[in-house]
Amino acid sequence: MAEYTLMNKNHPVVSFRYDRDIHAVVKVLDVHDLKYAPIALADQKGVVSRRALNDWWRRRAIPASRNQIQQLLDSLDIDSTLELAEENFGLSLSDRYWINDNRNPLRWKDINFFDNDFSDDLGMLTLGQESSGNPNLISPNSTLGGDLNKKWKIVDGKRILVKGGTGSTQQEVLNEIVATALYSRLLDKGDFVPYFLFEENGRIYSACENMLGPDEELVTAYDVISAGKKSNSMSDFDFLVESYKGLGLENVEESLSKMFTCDYILANQDRHWRNFGVIRNVETLEFTRLAPIFDNGTSLWCRAYNIAAEDSYIAKPFGPKGMSPDRQLSLFKEYGWFDGTRLEGFAQEARDILSKGNEGIQARLDIIEERIARNIGKVQVHVHDVSASRSVNLEQKRDRILQLPKQQDDISITEETR
Structure with a gap:
């Protein structure tokens, strides 16, 4: 049985006991500072329940609806994508939440994927590519949601999201480029995330840079x-x-x-x-x-x-x-x-x-x-x-205003002249 503390960057939020055999929170131990908690984790009374924490944690993992998910599980010989999230402390590139082991605490600056490098091995698998026989699973791809095959990858020091398509046409890849063309015509630069084509291992994907700035x-x-x-x-x-x-x-x-x-x-x-x-x-x-x-x-x-x-x-x-x-x-x-x-x-x-x-x-x-x-x-x-x-x-509205009788100005003038 493990004991973890949910963190938001360097801020402790809530501590809990966790059973890694069933991949679930079994008891909430202590609430530290809910200001830094994920939105809606606590109920209207400010209570963090075991159920709410488990719901949040399950949504953290790669969804079971992901394309070719069973192939991913079989290739890694695991029974749940929650195992990947556990091994990576729940770290993501969409927010700053993570779980710290109370018995072997770590520091945000040493492990977060915004600042530290990560392997492409797991990303190759989540994108439907072939990886090495003994893949390094330290990666933000352990918490990457959505049904399409995708991965985070470091390119020239930037974190980019690479996505594939589905079916025989793989049309989703080009659809992102069409959407970017539309947004570029109508919207301001900060209104949208621009996508571009990305080639890897002889295949074409859509890709974009991480939309988030510091903190x-x-x-x-x-x-x-x-x-x-x-x-x-x-x-x-x-x-x-x-x-x-x-x-x-x-x-x-x-x-x-x-x-x-x-x-x-x-x-x-x-x-x-x-x-x-x-x-x-x-x-x-x-x-x-x-x-x-x-x-x-x-x-x-x-x-x-x-x-x-x-x-x-x-x-x-x-x-x-x-x-x-x-x-x-x-x-x-x-x-x-x-x-x-x-x-x-x-x-x-x-x-x-x-x-x-x-x-x-x-x-x-x-x-x-x-x-x-x-x-x-x-x-x-x-x-x-x-x-x-x-x-x-x-x-x-203008016509109604024009039809209103003049009252206040006339009364004040009359009163002042009395």
């Missing part, structure tokens, strides 16, 4: 909304906006409008609650901004078995089970950032990027280009309708 962590939207309590009368969208504003964040509606409008153009099917979020400084505990847009691979109808017949999908994340893309787009009203002229030729640009793919992608190019152009047209109509509706409302 920063990514807090998913799921964790943000889990920390609050939504009334039955409030929609998921309104609750998200209220929660973000409650963190002191500004321009919330506009930032969300940017992400979900671009998702509409790209037909992104996978903007779930853990696929976007906010950035927090782990030392000051200040929420500084919405996270730049990332993870756009599951878009452009790449999962459609018969693309000519399959056009509709359920958009995430709003609503109990999602909603139609058109309905989700109607939630957004802030479009001061949108310049439709910058989209001229984008459907053709997307086609050109996708044409670098294999025959399976090339057979779909006509339909994809046509649907991108259609979605752009629908967005432009929506933006026009929002603008027209706002103009009408402002005019009606």
Whole structure:
């Protein structure tokens, strides 16, 4: 039986007893400082339960839904990806949390993967590549989430995330490049994570640099909304906006409008609650901004078995089970950032990027280009309708003000002359 302390960088959060045979927390021993805890780890009364800690810890590991996960387990002769997280102290490149062994304590500066090198052996396995017969498993890839094969890798001193695709087309790889092209036309540099093509061992992947700066962590939207309590009368969208504003964040509606409008153009099917979020400084505990847009691979109808017949999908994340893309787009009203002229030729640009793919992608190019152009047209109509509706409302408000009788000024003048 082991005893660990959950740490946020150098700050102890909570100590617990852990059974490595069943990969689970068996008892919470001591709470140190919940200010530095993962968002929503404690309940509304400030209590950290064994169940909550286990839920957080299980989400830390490579998910069982990961592509080729059984092949990974078999190759390493382990029964759970939690074993990998245990061996790497739960260290990640998405935040500064880790578990310190109370009987053999270590220091953050000596083990964290932001500053210290790590082996590529485990990353090769999590990306679906072949590794050495005796792989070095010290790596942040032990806590890398998501269903796609992927890995962290050090290139020229930078931490970059390398991702593969799925199926015969591997289209997700090129979709990230299409999304970057779209964002580069419409958004500011800090609004999105730019992806680029990365070649390794004769294969092409998409890749991006780590979005985090010094002392920063990514807090998913799921964790943000889990920390609050939504009334039955409030929609998921309104609750998200209220929660973000409650963190002191500004321009919330506009930032969300940017992400979900671009998702509409790209037909992104996978903007779930853990696929976007906010950035927090782990030392000051200040929420500084919405996270730049990332993870756009599951878009452009790449999962459609018969693309000519399959056009509709359920958009995430709003609503109990999602909603139609058109309905989700109607939630957004802030479009001061949108310049439709910058989209001229984008459907053709997307086609050109996708044409670098294999025959399976090339057979779909006509339909994809046509649907991108259609979605752009629908967005432009929506933006026009929002603008027209706002103009009408402002005019009606002005008319009502002009119709109000002058009262206060007249009374004060009369009183002063008495």
